[in-house]
Amino acid sequence: MDTHNTTSDKVLERIKAEQIAPRSRNYFRFKNIGFWLLAALAVLVGAAAVSSVLFRIVNIPRVLPPGIHPPAFDMIYLMPVLWIVLFGVFSYLAYREIRSTNKGYKYELSTLLLSLLLVSLVLGTALYSVGTGLLLDRLAGHHLPFARDLEGLQRDRWLNPEHGFLVGIIRASTPEGLVLVDPGQKEWQVTFAPSVPMDAKNALSAGERVGLRGVILTATPQTFLACDIRSLEFSGRPQGQGPHTIPAMQGSLSRMIASSTNAGETCETQAPTTTPTL
Amino acid sequence: MPTMSEYSDEELVEACLEDTVYFRVLVERYEGKLRTYIYRIGKLGPEDSEDILQEVFLKVYQNLNSFDSSLKLSSWLYRITHNETMAYFRRRRARPHGHSVDLDEDVIANLASETDVLKESMAAYDAKRLREAVEQLSQEYYEVIILQFFEHKTYDEISDILAIPPGTVATRLNRAKARIKHYMNTNGYVYGYA
Secondary structure (H helix, E strand, O other): OOHHHHHHHHHHHHHHHOOOOOOOHHHHHHHHHHHHHHHHHHHHHHHHHHHHHHHHHHHHHHOOOOOOOOOHHHHHHHOOHHHHHHHHHHHHHHHHHHHHOOOHHHOOHHHHHHHHHHHHHHHHHHHHHOOHHHHHHHHHHHHOOOOOOHHHHHHHHHOEHHHOEEEEEEEEEOOOEEEEEOOOOOEEEEEEOOOOOHHHHHOOOOOOEEEEEEEEEEOOOOEEEEEEEEEOOOOOOOOOOOOOOOHHHHHHHHHHHHHHOOOHHHHHHHOOOOOOOO | OOOHHHOOHHHHHHHHHHOOHHHHHHHHHHHHHHHHHHHHHHOOOHHHHHHHHHHHHHHHHHOHHHOOOOOOHHHHHHHHHHHHHHHHHHHOOOOOOOOOOOOOHHHHHHHHHHOOOOOOOOOOOOHHHHHHHHHOOOHHHHHHHHHHHHOOOOHHHHHHHHOOOHHHHHHHHHHHHHHHHHHHHHOOOOOOOO
């Protein structure tokens, strides 16, 4: 039997019997566009992950109290493992989608991966600079059971007034002291100890997140003597958030702080040296 | 006006989209080559090869509009055939049943020359041993050797068929040749080493 005729006959018979028709050109056009769109989406997610990784790496020093070296496990906990894994996964997906496009297989693996890395880094840095890193970090911390956001970690380490650590947002400030709202929305009247440098005092502005080391003076009203003050403001905040000045409040604030306390000399004897673990 | 058999591949694809009758010409033009290719990469019997071949042409027909005219039609058809053959083994959760190559004199001469073995005496080499050396290659190396030496495809065509970058084709070919040479050397088949 002539197999040539048999094959072509069988193929044509099956085309007719199974009513097979060529798929339209648009089907393939949209499929190709779909692959590129998925690749772009994967790159975007990868870039978002990069922005979150950048946010963590840049801001880790603002979570750790000064002079405290956490155990290695805590450092791993602070690292943006989730986002690094996400970046890896979505870079791989982007690679696969690009490989699935019409000419995608022509690209060398190393060229493609390097290009993806470069695009993700550039895009990720841009996203970080407009605050996406912070937003994603918050989102993950609030919605994923195994993730902690950097703000939460900062709160765990710095909000411990009994041990001499206080963190919060400045509501108003003067050269003598400031009014601070901690993450639990409690208001603190803070007085600067003489040891606080003038530069540090002058650099403060309302709306800024600061960390204080010192001692509680009175529990009601809540007053705190600050021996050391530093900005804990995260880099990579969304635009519009962060420090700003409220000059109108400063006169009344001075009087309020001056009347609340006068205990600068307790700083040397009660300054804390330890911090709670996570 | 050209007859059906005189149509170029590209003209034939366009014609197939207009009328199924032309598809018979396309099938008849390529079925022999593709059947041999299926046998070479899968070592399948005639019935299984026929089944795969039919599936290949049905896929070709269904996807005629995806044919990119910047490729050679043969490359596109070989790619579908390669994918369909590998899918056949995946469906059966099996690996290709070994490899099978028929070495004619041209292939032997080319392969011997490219792998730098047996160069001093054509009479000294043993086609059976060279065939063994090719057949023992792993799938990724075997398929590039088949495409270059048996199907006479260029690097770019192999790249299009296997959907891998041309640089990877070159790397695999070099490694495949090195393995053939190593096999021949370690088994004492190279002239002067025996």
